[in-house]
Amino acid sequence: MTETHTAQHDTLRQQAVDWHLRLTSGNADAGVWAEFERWRQQPDHARAYRDVETLWQQLPQPLLADRRRRQAIAARQRRKGLLRRGLNLAAAASLLLAVLAGFYPDYLQHPLADYRTRIGEQTAIKLADGSIAYLNTDTAVDVTIGPNERRVELLHGEAEFEVAHDARPFRVTAGAVTTEALGTRFIVRYDGETGAVTLQQGTVRTSRPAARGAQTDSAVLQPGQQLTFNAETLDAPRAVDLSNADAWRRRRLLMNFVPLKQVVAEINRYRRSQIRLLDPKLGEREVNAAIDIQHIDAWLEALQQTLPIQVIHAGPWVFLRSWAHVSRNQSVR
Incomplete structure (x- = not known):
């Protein structure tokens, strides 16, 4: 063959x-x-x-x-x-x-979830209480609207919640972490191990069960703050650029002064055919990125026009390597 x-x-x-x-x-x-x-x-x-x-x-x-x-x-x-x-x-x-x-x-992944998006898809869901959940790429959620509380379990992915005013508390769980809000807008992201909560409007309290005998670990966020977490800890809230945090709602990815490997990891959330870095040092190079999610290939083309980077297409995959690496290989031959 x-x-x-x-x-x-x-x-x-x-x-x-x-x-x-x-x-x-x-x-x-x-x-x-x-x-x-x-x-x-x-x-x-x-x-x-x-x-x-x-x-x-x-x-x-x-x-x-x-x-x-x-x-x-x-x-x-x-x-x-x-x-x-x-x-x-x-x-x-x-x-x-x-x-x-x-x-x-x-x-x-999570084939029985109440609502899901595939890789590259986004959707908006109006919940029974009038709240709206905006699901980003590759996201799965379960929703329970009961007489005493409104609960969303973020199984995987990223979602922005626009919470309707209601006497019942609105809670979003991601792993062991729960974020509670009344009348607010916030984003929760979770990959199964780590995650982040970003507050846009209102006030939320994020908490997780503490070790036996210890007090519950929790923090209150103010608008413009983000809290990251993993299975063991909640980090302290820090200020973030909200225009970057919710850029995906506008089908954009905005990142300033971040390693190229972080940009690639973010892009790969929206692609079935993954981008790989052939040069580890290249991944540490800081870049600014403004990417149209629907035209990622155009950004890759522009990337190799502005930086010493070669973009290699091999079937469904894309590889990035530095021109310095190419030059060294050619000189060896």
């Missing part, structure tokens, strides 16, 4: 996985099905979709095969044929899961 044919096969397989996820999401309407039928009529597409569908149906079988494998070992491997079949199924399922995890991590 030539390199070109291999790349075409991988692309077709990725398209088939994407179609299967769309069709089984519960949100596929007649228009989506019609589009799928047109795609399936093209050469090799129907077979690629059948392969993915077969693998998906067999996903539970590796778990069963693994349990049988342990039973077979205890019984001196009396059922070696089943074990081999189970291992083959496990390998096939692992291949499919690797494709899903590599290009579609947002499809696998």
